[in-house]
Amino acid sequence: METEIGILKKLKGHPNIVTLHYSTQVDNCMYIALGFVSGGDLYTLIESQKKIYQEDRAAAIAWDMSRALNFCQKNGVKLRDIKPHNFIIDSEGKLLLSDFGLSSTSKYAKNAREYFFWHNTRQMMNCTPAYIDPLVDEGMVEKAALWSVGVMLFELVCGRLPFGNVGTAGQFEQYLRNAGDAVYEFTEHEAHRLGQHFKDFCAKIFVADYNLRMSLNELCKSEFVQEHKDYWELVEER
Numbered sequence: 001m002e003t004e005i006g007i008l009k010k011l012k013g014h015p016n017i018v019t020l021h022y023s024t025q026v027d028n029c030m031y032i033a034l035g036f037v038s039g040g041d042l043y044t045l046i047e048s049q050k051k052i053y054q055e056d057r058a059a060a061i062a063w064d065m066s067r068a069l070n071f072c073q074k075n076g077v078k079l080r081d082i083k084p085h086n087f088i089i090d091s092e093g094k095l096l097l098s099d100f101g102l103s104s105t106s107k108y109a110k111n112a113r114e115y116f117f118w119h120n121t122r123q124m125m126n127c128t129p130a131y132i133d134p135l136v137d138e139g140m141v142e143k144a145a146l147w148s149v150g151v152m153l154f155e156l157v158c159g160r161l162p163f164g165n166v167g168t169a170g171q172f173e174q175y176l177r178n179a180g181d182a183v184y185e186f187t188e189h190e191a192h193r194l195g196q197h198f199k200d201f202c203a204k205i206f207v208a209d210y211n212l213r214m215s216l217n218e219l220c221k222s223e224f225v226q227e228h229k230d231y232w233e234l235v236e237e238r
Contacts, residue, residue: 005032007077007100016068018088018098037096039089042152046084052159055198059228061087062153062219064095069145070216072097082148083131084155129166135208143210146219150205157198158190162206197224 008020019035039045042061046053053061065087072079077100086099133147154162162184165171184206186194201224204214219225 004100005030008032008034010075011071011077014068014071016064016094016096017071018096034098037088037098038091039093041085041098042087042089042095043084045089046156053156055157055195055224056228058153058156058198059225060093061095061156062149062225065097065149065152066216066219068095068097069142069149073142073145073216079145081128081131082145082152083128084152085128129171130161130163135210142216143213146205146213146216149219150202154184154202157194158186162202195224195227197222197227200224 005020005023008018011017012020018037020032021035022031022033024031069079069082079100081099086097087095088098089095131148131151133144135144151162154160184202186199191199201219201222204212204218204222207213214222
């Protein structure tokens with residue numbers, strides 16, 4: 001908890017990161033007061049409405065995510081659990097990063113296995129494997145974050161995970177074994193419905209070679225995001 005409070009203090013003031021107003025410890029209990037955000041988290045919203053987002057809304061979400069993650073990395077905060085559960089939405093539709101419980105300002109991870117803390121039952125872990133870059137490496141924090149963003153946006157637009165369920169130990173191990181050949185496919189309906197810029201966007205994120213994968217800055221400048229600039233600028237102005 002103390003690490004999370006320190007990180008929130010360090011990141012205070014960014015429009016896409018939840019605001020820490022106050023923290024104190026009484027006896028063995030820590031109390032924190034965060035800014036009120038009424039829209040719920042991104043994952044719950046998708047699940048409760050069974051909603052597939054249009055590409056313009058997904059582009060606005062990509063813009064907000066990239067700004068928050070970029071700010072974290074510029075301030076030396078390494079995120080270990082980037083997933084829709086940790087993004088909340090305010091009453092005006094803006095996305096805010098809210099959970100830093102598994103974040104760090106020191107060591108990141110040498111590889112994907114170090115992301116996880118497995119109990120003897122191999123049932124529990126430190127983060128959500130479906131959103132993790134299976135090739136994650138300590139020197140490529142930003143590019144690993146892009147993979148997580150790509151998985152979330154794919155889920156938003158297509159209503160499913162690009163690489164299927166990776167929730168069990170066996171599925172995770174298989175996911176790691178296939179890391180260099182991670183393959184996603186659009187259904188016939190998706191291929192017909194989705195724009196070419198979104199398809200190109202996915203192709204530049206879900207690539208094993210970090211040198212070929214886009215950066216957070218490139219995400220903001222991508223044709224997919226810029227194509228819907230009018231929409232996300234409207235959200236920004238609210």
